[in-house]
Amino acid sequence: MSLFSKQSKEAFLTPLFTNNPVSVQILGICSALAVTAQLEPALVMGISVTIVVALSNVIISLLRNTIPMRIRIIVQLVVVAALVTIVSQILKAFAYDVSVMLSVYVGLIITNCILMGRLEAFAMSHGPWESLLDGLGNGFGYAAILVIVAFFRELLGSGKLLGFEVIPQSFYEAGYMNCGLMLMPPMALVLIGCIIWVQRAIEAKNE
Amino acid sequence: MNALRKLLDKMKPTFSEGGRLSMFRSVFDGFETFLFVPNSTSRSGAHIHDANDSKRIMIMVVIALIPAMLFGMYNVGYQHFLAVGRLAETGFWPVFWYGFLAVLPKLIVSYLVGLGIEFTVAQWKGEEIHEGFLVSGILIPLIVPIECPLWILAVATAFAVVFAKEILGGTGMNVFNVALITRAFLFFAYPTKMSGDQVWIRQDDVLGIGEGQLVDGFTGATPLGQVAASTEPVAQITNAVGEPSSVLDAVVGLIPGSIGETSVIAIALGALLLLVTRVASWKTMLSVFVGGGLTAFLFNVGGMESPVAQLPWYDHLIYGGFAFGAVFMATDPVTSARTETGKWIYGFMVGMMAILIRVLYPGYAEGMMLAILLMNLFAPLIDYCVVQRNVSMREKRAKSVNSKI
Structure with a gap:
């Protein structure tokens, strides 16, 4: 298997759009609703999940021939849990504010369906290099959706981006108001729906 | 009438397939069927024909809403002039004119945004224009406070039309x-x-009409808002200048509230028209009042110690959006239950939930909106249960007859 064969390219590129874990497979919705009220936690969450998916994919892929089939889920969980704990501790040490904002959702990466899905469907049957690309692709695909949703939610919900005021004060004086509903989870669901809508419209056009 | 028909016939080829303006076919079609009952009949199968198509049903509801709207306009002016202390010196027409000018922009914005989206979608998908927004367009301005900014109203209307209706398939397919x-x-x-x-x-003021300073002791809270905020066991309801407000004021509608919801008399006129023309179901309407009245009565006699629970049950029915919701919203044929038994259950639950939200959830002074939306969600389930029960009853009967033979 060469480094940049068609297959490995596919493993990286398809999860970004045509087989996106959130907008096509509808996985990881729970965390997508919970951490996207602001852009910063969404970015951190996206990066964390990317790292965990990529590394656990590689580890499981290396172990795939030695894991007994009967206990594979437990082995996968141990690997993921270990990685998530490391990520969580690093966040607490170097980005305490964000880790407080993310609260339990870092820990809940363990139960994120995207992880178990990739491990079961891909890493158990592919080599480490491909698994790494697949993990990165899925992580980025997940992060991309989170960032898009969080961008709109923070912009329209609190008039900020990454904590900076971007909507000028003159707008507010002219009567503009932030949309409070954007800060509530239902609106994240509507926004994800819109992303799916746009994506399907593009795909329908391409066919 | 004939001249109009001739004009339409003359214009028709331009809009038909191959004509110069054929891209606006659905707009033309929409207006033509709006003015005249279509003269075409189906070519296959058995169909029940009735001149009372959905456009005419919608128009009936719009007409039924006109008393509430006109009174709402007057009440907007009345409350304003009361608040600035100039009511005694102002005649009827300036008061009405003030309210008319204040409400009109909301009506225009609501129709412009809603119909704009509907027309665009219909053109884009090459479908007929649905008439569903005729009623929604007049309902929306009537259920918002007068000080709701126009751009916010436009955003909300667009959101609702796109996400509550168009993505589900347009008129008649909406869940809520x-x-x-x-x-x-x-x-x-x-x-x-x-x-x-x-x-x-x-x-x-509106365009220079009704200038003035607010009187001292101005309070703008609605009766239900005052009850919810009351610290005394029995709330004292006052009007904008702090004078006590009687039940008669609420029945006539001279109280603060959403534009169209205040007058029980105006709503009753609309209800009468809807019932006489059988556009709305009397079962749903009645059972909403029964459910709400009974629940409020139980709170009255149950001895719960809060001003909302102790508000007399008939006050619950005339304050806030209860009557308006019961007459114009709960009876919406698309989103309410369709089976006859289901209508009773659905209406009763709407009334009950509205009072439960008012009394048990202090954050929401008004519960009618959430109650109806909640029951909209349950309407298909109610229908399903009613139908299934009927099926199993008939099955049982058929079996018992068979066993006798």
């Missing part, structure tokens, strides 16, 4: 009442413009 989704969106997205005591009475 579109006008109520608009209101719910406003309520949760811009709470400061939808609740509290600053939005129900317009304080500025």
Whole structure:
């Protein structure tokens, strides 16, 4: 298997759009609703999940021939849990504010369906290099959706981006108001729906 | 009438397939069927024909809403002039004119945005224009406070039409009442413009009419808002200048509230028309009042110690949006239950939930909107249960007859 064969390219590129874990497979919705009220936690969450998916994919892929089939889920969980704990501790040490904002959702990466899905469907049957690309692709695909949703939610919900005021004060004086509903989870669901809508419209056009 | 028909016939080829303006075919078609009952009949199968198609049903509801709207306009002026202390010196027409000018922009914005989206979608998908927004367009301005900014109203209308109706398949396919989704969106997205005591009475002048300073001791809270905020066991309801407000005021409608919801008399006129023409179901309407009245009565006699629970049950039915919701929203044929037994259950639950939300959830002074939206969700389930029960009953009967033979 060469480094940049068609297959490995596919493993990286398809999860970004045509087989996106959130907008096509509808996985990881729970965390997508919970951490996207602001852009910063969404970015951190996206990066964390990317790292965990990529590394656990590689580890499981290396172990795939030695894991007994009967206990594979437990082995996968141990690997993921270990990685998530490391990520969580690093966040607490170097980005305490964000880790407080993310609260339990870092820990809940363990139960994120995207992880178990990739491990079961891909890493158990592919080599480490491909698994790494697949993990990165899925992580980025997940992060991309989170960032898009969080961008709109923070912009329209609190008039900020990454904590900076971007909507000028003159707008507010002219009567503009932030949309409070954007800060509530239902609106994240509507926004994800819109992303799916746009994506399907593009795909329908391409066919 | 004939001249109009001739004009339409003359214009028709331009809009038909191959004509110069064929891209606007659905717009033309929409207006033609709006003015005349289509002269075409189906070519296959057995169909029941009735001149009472959905456009005419919608128009009936719009007509039924006109008393509430006109009174709402007058009440907007009345509350304003009361608040600036110039009511005694102002005649009927300036008061009405003030309210008319204050409400009209909301009506225009609501129709412009809603119909704009409907027309665009219909053109884009090459479908007929649905008439569903005729009613929603007049309902929306009537269920918002007068001080709700126009751009917010436009955003909410667009949201509701797109996400509560068009993506589900347009008119007749919506799960929730579109006008109520608009209101719910406003309520949760811009709470400061939808609740509290600053939005129900317009304080500025309109085009120079009705200038004046607010009187001392001005309070803009609705009766239900006052009850919810009351610290005494039995709430004292006052009008905008702090004088006690009687039940008669509420029946006539001279109280602060959403534009169209205040007058029980105007709503009753609309209800009468809807019932006489059989556009709305009397079962749903009646059972909403029964459910609400009974629940409120149980709270009255149950001895719960709060001003809302101790508000007399008939006051619950005339204050706030209860009557308006019961007559115009709960009876929406698309989103309510369709089976006859289901209508009773659905209406009763709407009334009950509205009072439960009012009494048990102090954050929401008004519960009608959420009650109807909640029951919209349950209407298909109610219908399913009613139908299934009927099926199993008939099955049982058939078996018992068979066994006798």
